[in-house]
Amino acid sequence: MRLTFLSGSRRRTVATAVLAGLLTAGTLAGCGGKDETNSGGGTSPAPSATTAAALTIKDPWVKASAAGEMTAAFGTLVNGTAADITITAVESPASPMELHEMAMKDGKMVMQPKEGGFVIKAGGTHELAPGGDHLMLMNPAQEIKAGDELTFTLKISDGTTMAFTAIAKPFAGAEESYAPGHGSPSGMPMASSDS
Numbered sequence: 001m002r003l004t005f006l007s008g009s010r011r012r013t014v015a016t017a018v019l020a021g022l023l024t025a026g027t028l029a030g031c032g033g034k035d036e037t038n039s040g041g042g043t044s045p046a047p048s049a050t051t052a053a054a055l056t057i058k059d060p061w062v063k064a065s066a067a068g069e070m071t072a073a074f075g076t077l078v079n080g081t082a083a084d085i086t087i088t089a090v091e092s093p094a095s096p097m098e099l100h101e102m103a104m105k106d107g108k109m110v111m112q113p114k115e116g117g118f119v120i121k122a123g124g125t126h127e128l129a130p131g132g133d134h135l136m137l138m139n140p141a142q143e144i145k146a147g148d149e150l151t152f153t154l155k156i157s158d159g160t161t162m163a164f165t166a167i168a169k170p171f172a173g174a175e176e177s178y179a180p181g182h183g184s185p186s187g188m189p190m191a192s193s194d195s
Contacts, residue, residue, distance in 0.1 A: 054080035060166035067143045072134040079120040086157040088117040095137035144168045
């Protein structure tokens with residue numbers, strides 16, 4: 001099944017609800033016949049399918065790039081629940097992925113993996129934007145051209161996932177580069193993972 005979010009929050013909301021329903025049905029089908037209880041005698045809570053259903057992304061897009069050239073995906077994560085949601089990882093068939101942030105290190109702005117993931121406060125939003133937090137495509141296997149649609153799956157700390165599609169756009173922005181050791185005109189390097 002391929003979901004395409006062309007535009008409009010209503011289409012994304014409906015598609016997210018349909019996806020959550022399918023995930024819930026699959027989860028329930030796989031849980032039949034097992035009586036899971038904790039040591040206190042109560043039933044163990046299952047990951048909440050409503051978390052994925054209440055998490056949406058507005059205006060998702062990817063910076064177009066050449067094959068093998070690091071690039072990133074952006075948008076605004078929206079938490080429609082009364083509890084914080086933590087995104088712990090991201091996957092895409094297009095490339096190995098990492099959650100990244102921009103941070104000050106030794107007096108310089110650097111790009112680095114985001115330890116602990118992205119936390120979207122209850123009822124709040126979390127912006128993924130050039131020069132800030134983003135979903136990093138580490139090594140795209142193929143060229144990502146303007147107009148291409150890429151699929152992503154966000155992994156949530158409660159064990160649920162949320163899939164979405166983002167469209168590729170040409171973007172020069174502040175002429176930032178997502179290649180290691182390169183950055184914006186101010187020389188924004190990428191922090192090494194061993195530092």
